[in-house]
Amino acid sequence: MVCDRIDRLDARVRAFVPEPDRRGRLAAEAAAAPPGVLSGVAVGVKDIVRCDGTQTRAGSRVPAEELAGPQAPLVDRLRAAGALIAGKTVTAEFAVTAPGPTRNPHNTAHTPGGSSSGSAAAVAAGMVPLAVGTQTVGSVIRPAAFCGVVGFKPTFGRIPVDGVIANAPSFDTVGVLAADVAGAALGASVLCDDWREPERGRGSEPEPGTARRPVLGVPAGPYLDRAGAEARAAFAAQTVRLAAAGWTVREVPVMDGPEEFEAVVRQLFTMNRYEVARTHADWFPRHGRLYREQTVAAIREGQAIARDDYERAVRERRAVRARLLDAMERIDVWLAPSATGPAPFGLGSTGDSVMCLPWSNAGFPAVSLPAGYAANGLPLGLQVVGRPGEDEELLGWVAELAAVVMPR
Numbered sequence: 495m496v497c498d499r500i501d502r503l504d505a506r507v508r509a510f511v512p513e514p515d516r517r518g519r520l521a522a523e524a525a526a527a528p529p530g531v532l533s534g535v536a537v538g539v540k541d542i543v544r545c546d547g548t549q550t551r552a553g554s555r556v557p558a559e560e561l562a563g564p565q566a567p568l569v570d571r572l573r574a575a576g577a578l579i580a581g582k583t584v585t586a587e588f589a590v591t592a593p594g595p596t597r598n599p600h601n602t603a604h605t606p607g608g609s610s611s612g613s614a615a616a617v618a619a620g621m622v623p624l625a626v627g628t629q630t631v632g633s634v635i636r637p638a639a640f641c642g643v644v645g646f647k648p649t650f651g652r653i654p655v656d657g658v659i660a661n662a663p664s665f666d667t668v669g670v671l672a673a674d675v676a677g678a679a680l681g682a683s684v685l686c687d688d689w690r691e692p693e694r695g696r697g698s699e700p701e702p703g704t705a706r707r708p709v710l711g712v713p714a715g716p717y718l719d720r721a722g723a724e725a726r727a728a729f730a731a732q733t734v735r736l737a738a739a740g741w742t743v744r745e746v747p748v749m750d751g752p753e754e755f756e757a758v759v760r761q762l763f764t765m766n767r768y769e770v771a772r773t774h775a776d777w778f779p780r781h782g783r784l785y786r787e788q789t790v791a792a793i794r795e796g797q798a799i800a801r802d803d804y805e806r807a808v809r810e811r812r813a814v815r816a817r818l819l820d821a822m823e824r825i826d827v828w829l830a831p832s833a834t835g836p837a838p839f840g841l842g843s844t845g846d847s848v849m850c851l852p853w854s855n856a857g858f859p860a861v862s863l864p865a866g867y868a869a870n871g872l873p874l875g876l877q878v879v880g881r882p883g884e885d886e887e888l889l890g891w892v893a894e895l896a897a898v899v900m901p902r
Contacts, residue, residue: 496520496536496580499621506602508595509616511541511551511582519547523578530576532684537572538616538625541582542589542659543668545569548579552659553587553594553609555784556777566657568626568668568685575684580622583612586844589628589661590770592786593844598640600872604837607637608844609661610671614641617671624681625671630661630766631854632833632847634669638862639832639875640845645671646678646889649882650857653685662769664808665762665854675896678861679889692886708826708891710736710743713852715750720848722835728874729831732865732899736829739898743829748821749852758814759848762855764799764807771796815856822881827891828853832875836868849877859885861892865899 497517504510513519520536527533539545542552546565549558569579584594586609596611598604599619606615610627614637617625627634629647638645646669653668660666670681683689712718712733718726737743749755771778771793778785778793785793822828830853834846853860858879865876876899880888 496578496622500580503619503621507597507599507615507619509583509612509619509621510538510580511584511612513548513581516581520578520580523547527576527578528574530574531680532572533576535577535624536580536622537577538580538583538613538622539569540589540610540613540625540627541585542628543569543626544657545579545582548582550582550659552589553585553592556781560777560781561659564657567654569657571684580616583610583616583625585609585612587786587789588659588774589630589633590789590792591844592788593841595841597841598837598872600642600837604839604872605640605841605844607640607833607837609633610637610669611844613671614638614643614645617641617643617673623673624677626685627669627671628658628661629667629669629850629854630665631762632850634671635850635860635862635875635877636833636845636847638671639864639873639877640837642864642873643671643673644675644678644864645669645862646682647854647860648682648686648885649859652687652859652885654687660773662766662773664765664769667854667857675861675863675889675893679893682885682889686885690886692890707741707894709824710741711746711822711825711828712743713748713828713830714745715747716752716755717749717852718830720834721831724868725831725833725835725874728866728868729829729876732876733829736895736898741898744825746821746825748818757810758852758855761807761810761814762851764803765811767792767796768799768804769796771799811855814852818852818856818858819881826880827888828879830877830879832862832877836870836872836874853877853879857882859888861888863892863896863899864901866901
């Protein structure tokens, strides 16, 4: 069945990396799959995750044998839960910025986002109900928003990254994309270390006989100004609807000067590019001629960053994280647009990740919920960001929020 869906739909969307005998491999997997919570569920896996039975190319022309290695533990977990690996999903080259061939299922003239483009599009097109992506800055949350699916990026380090080709190791986080919140939570429960039942979080006590609701924070300041007019208007309408539905929404100043926010952007860029260059310190000298222009530029930028500048950025990052946590003293989660607007026209760029940047920088967990449509009919997303380590609570709260903000 999954092969039939991929054969029927992927010529239009190009979410999956071509595979010579997908049908035969899947038949063998189905015969050997153990029973589990994901029994028979077809899962797309981003093509930077090493997976037995398929090549890993990372969206690049670098020889597959250079990138080969043991299967990622996250794939072990999926297969142990009974999942079937539908195939490798398209990624931007080395999960940086050079886009792959995937198109947005809502309008194929528009980008699906990146770098987890194939994973988001495969779920949005109905080829698989669940897919694995990764996020360094915005590579799960943004494509989830552009494609109108649920994206979950857990707390940094919550899902093992062994066997995953790195982008910038201080930020790289494995996440999931799913058709709904329940699917994302199920995938997270299989993949995350030490998954547990949600505990009561902080915030106001519930009225007798009612379930506790989190206090929602709106990050006032120049960060929100980076969203486009349509995204800001939709976000304002979403917060009004939530308040009308009985949720407590508080405006909280954070990163509240243009210079402060720009300093955060520079700090992340310094760390990210420095680490990208070191990730490719072995491959790039031998295969740089095969790399695409955008990836070469990122590596060259990283090579030009001094070690002292990198170490200063690491210290600055710790301070940024502390300030964001302090700002959450009277709230449980942040609300923000998932992206600066709907998916841009064209396939030459994967879009702007700035709405995800502070939270990825700090290692916070985040969820993108489909939250209506732009004037051109493309999806918009609402980003819900929790405290580090409170992934279970975040997903539980998001399930309730979804009833208010997700299109019916």
